[in-house]
Amino acid sequence: MKRRDFFKNTAFAAAGAAVLSPIQSVANVSRRDISDRLAGKLAKNIIFMVSDGMSSGTLSMANMLSERRDGRLCEWISLYQRGVVNRGLMDTASANSLVTDSAAASSSWGGGVRVNNGALNIAPDGSRPVPILQKFKAAGKAVGCVTSVPITHATPAGFCVNIGSRSAQAEIALMYHDLRFDVMMGGGTEFFSAEKRKDKQDVFGKFAASGYQVAKNRKEMLAIDSKGGDAPILGVFHQDGLPYALDRENDETMKNSTPSLAEMTGTAIRHLQKSRNGFVLQVEAGKVDWAAHANDTGGVLYDQLAFDETLATVLAFAEADGDTLVIVTTDHGNANPGLFGATKDFEKVFGFRHTNDWVLQGIDRDFTAAQVRERIEHAQGYAISANEAIQLLAHYVTDRNEDGLYNPYKLPFADLAAIQQKYTAIAWASTGHSGDHVEVAAFGPGQELLKPFVRNTDMHNLLLEASGVAVR
Incomplete structure (x- = not known):
């Protein structure tokens, strides 16, 4: 495969034949046209996209890679160039630190209050705000999460559960079962498999016995997608995180056994959109963060491009649908990489x-x-x-x-x-998170609610207000 063709076909194949390319549908639409069309309209669906641990240098270099290699801006930057989104900066602090971790960051969105690093929707005073996917589920919407790291990891869990420690992933897996969310897909087989769990519970079997369609590899996920049933989906495809996008692209065994982020997202959208009351989906490129911790250039840039191709899938659906608010952001910076030399080296x-x-x-x-x-x-x-x-x-x-x-x-x-x-x-500046303000963009019904500067906790009420679900 030529390098310029990397990822090119993945996202749009996953989006489905009926969905238009966002380049066809959005490129010639002005911000005023969109604002006039969406004024006062509620979002039936919300897709909240997180490139975890994405410093501004990561986004910049991924765009440089896309522009110089493929001759086009990345999807995220293209949204800015076309002026079709509301754009802001977001403060990312937690309750006890200017430098947040992913659990506290996601909890700020999920619960609407700042919590201490390491906690999931347990406030410093001990209160337990209702996580946002539970709110949307109670309002009648289908809900779910897709990630490239364990589905029990901090960022998806912050939208879903209340628990004192993000490390309690085996317990979080059981909490997901009881909450009966509609789609949960990612890695983390060790938290679902009887062979891997310390308590030897067969959590895969528990989900299946409760009526879930369970997929443990890409083939099984595609079979569920093709069948198109209404039963909820649990897809757990790899121990720990899924493979890095660059490694997966160059390993046929990985490509055949594990789905891409775009493929999982396309499957999730097609399943969730059957809900008459709409849906809310969180999508996380979690391995952008893991690569940044490792100062891994190929990991961080190609997983960012995989996130960008997933964004193309989401935008294609949202533009064709017309009732979907898309939020694109990150929870915090990480390691602050940058380009400091010759183009030929980059x-x-x-x-x-x-x-x-x-x-x-x-x-x-x-x-x-x-x-x-x-x-x-x-x-x-x-x-x-x-x-x-x-x-x-x-x-x-x-x-x-x-x-x-x-x-x-x-x-x-x-x-x-x-x-x-x-x-x-x-x-690279470090191997850890940074306290930088980060990018956030909104496209679709309710995008006007995003102001030029927001606190991370503001996003909780923005999602509820945009969809007409009562803020409480």
């Missing part, structure tokens, strides 16, 4: 086949420096020096003390990123 990223995660997972203490250099050149198209390879290998022959989230094998992500900067001109 363009090496166009030819990447694999992420830093793929590179480092495949090295062991028996590798030679030559083998390390060969692996990186195969994966990313440039040759590091012998001394740099020896530097990386040193992490495999001593006790590893690397830290960072989502790094259970203590791999030298930061070290590889520092070496990589010389070849790609991309540098």
